[in-house]
Amino acid sequence: MRDARPDRDGRLDRRALVAGILDRRGDAAVVAGLGSPAWDCHAAGDSPLNFYFWGAMGGAAMLGLGVALAQPDRRVLVVTGDAEMLMGVGSLAAIGAQAPSNLSLLVLDNEAFGETGRQAGLTARNTDIAAIARGAGIDAFTVGGEVGEGPAGFAGTDFDALAGTLFEKEGPVLCVAKIALSAESGSYPPRDGVLLQARFRAALAGD
Secondary structure, three states: OOOOOOOOOOOEOHHHHHHHHHOOOOOOEEEEOOOHHHHHHHHOOOOOOEEEOOOOOOOHHHHHHHHHHHOOOOOEEEEEEHHHHHHOOHHHHHHHHHOOOOEEEEEEEOOEEOOOOOEEOHHHOOOOHHHHHHHOOOEEEEEOHHHOOOOOOOOOOOOHHHHHHHHHOOOOEEEEEEEOOOOOOOOOOOOOHHHHHHHHHHHHHOO
């Protein structure tokens, strides 16, 4: 596994972070937002219990909510980016209201619009996704960067504490991970939306 030690600004290596978390997933369902989160989840190991967004920006959190409500005995993790989370920011209010105990969200925040030219993003200014989530009634915290306040024991290289929070703590839980802005080799899941939907549904049903 790649070294996930924070860089000089305390930011985490996103692909190593995702791989370290998903290595501890068990039978959790994973909803991966479009772009880098989907590539990182695929690079960590493809699974029928992964649903990858190729489009529909802003929809990952709401799909995760629907799966969590439909399968209350299964842990559900949404892995998404800061820009997509903000595009679907209203979903945090719905998640807070429904309060599924089996839902967690991991927001990969590089404070930039990484897919469109790396312009400074909204979280590079005064937008705090964890604070917005807490305002909606979600247990939310940040790791990495200079404001890390994550679970005790998380030091950027030992994923047990963070994975334990995301997969075991009563939810809903949201973690904003401050990650370094980096370019990774592509790791692309199938582009066939019908196939992804069908295999995800079958895996959830145990078929």
